[in-house]
Amino acid sequence: MTRADGVSGERGGDSWTGVDLRMDVPHSARVYDYLIGGKTNFEPDRAAAHAAVKAWPALPTSMRSTRGFMERVVRQLAEQHGVRQFLDIGAGIPASPNVHEIAQEVAPESRVVYVDNDPIVLTHARALMSSRPEGRTAYLDADLRDVDAILDSPRLREVLDLSRPVALSLIAIVHFVLDEDDPQGIVRRLMDRLAPGSFLALTVFTGDTDPVGVGGVGREYNARGIPLQIRDRAETLAFFDGYDLLDPGVTLVHHWHPEPGAAPVRDRNIAMYGGVAVKR
Helix, strand or coil, X not given: CECCCCEEEEXXXXXXXXCCCCCCCCCHHHHHHHHCCCXXXXXXXXXHHHHHHHHCCCHHHHHXXXXXXXXXXXXXXXXXXXXXXXXXXXXXXXXXXXXXXXHHHHCCCCEEEEEECXXXXXXXXXXXXXXXXXXXXXXXXXXXXXXXXXXXXXXXXXXXXXXXXXXXXXXXXXXXXXXXHCHHHHHHHHHHCCCCCCEEEEEEECCCCCHHHHHHHHHHHHHCCCCCCCCCHHHHHHCCCCCEECCCCCEEHHHCCCCCCCCCCCHHHCCEEEEEEECC
């Protein structure tokens, strides 16, 4: 579907009605939504969130810090690097400011494609597509693992020009891709299809700062049917092999260009590495 205001969406040709939300089981997007104070969640999601927080009470702080990292990255790429095209895979339930809101505040002509395969996100996709008239946004219902389905989508090609630089945003998503699915290889295949001058913004869930507490989060998620893999700094760096990291490199997300005057956060309360790199 395409509207005259620069908004488009795709779900494999199907209608967006009748989506099975599986409210009887916890879902990663809804657990995250609850932990950052959202209202798009159900009892199994809240139960999973409470169990994870019991294992590691700093989890909400870490998640909010990761959200702040995303906001700073998008603004810096738009303001300082002139990025006007963004591909956000693992978009999650809309929570303002979304990528297009930040980018289009800097440059109204910015174009953004969101990708997710969470049914709850699909039902809220219109909120991800409230583009300014000068720009464009679109939503694709697709899996991160299916690189060709994403990059060959006619809807994506209507919005993004892959012959020009694109910022690929993979925030709080690769920890849901297990090693057996080769997450580093997935990222390489995505970046291989993007033009020189494109950027990779990525975060990785880590237990380096509090192995016991964060390990407990992993056990709670996995026990409830949400596959989650915790990785260390060396595994994080592997995602950026072959690209030039921007200053300050790979760091805990709250240390990546923090806002002036931001309240201090203890490292042991953060379980996410983040970095931004450019493809030459």
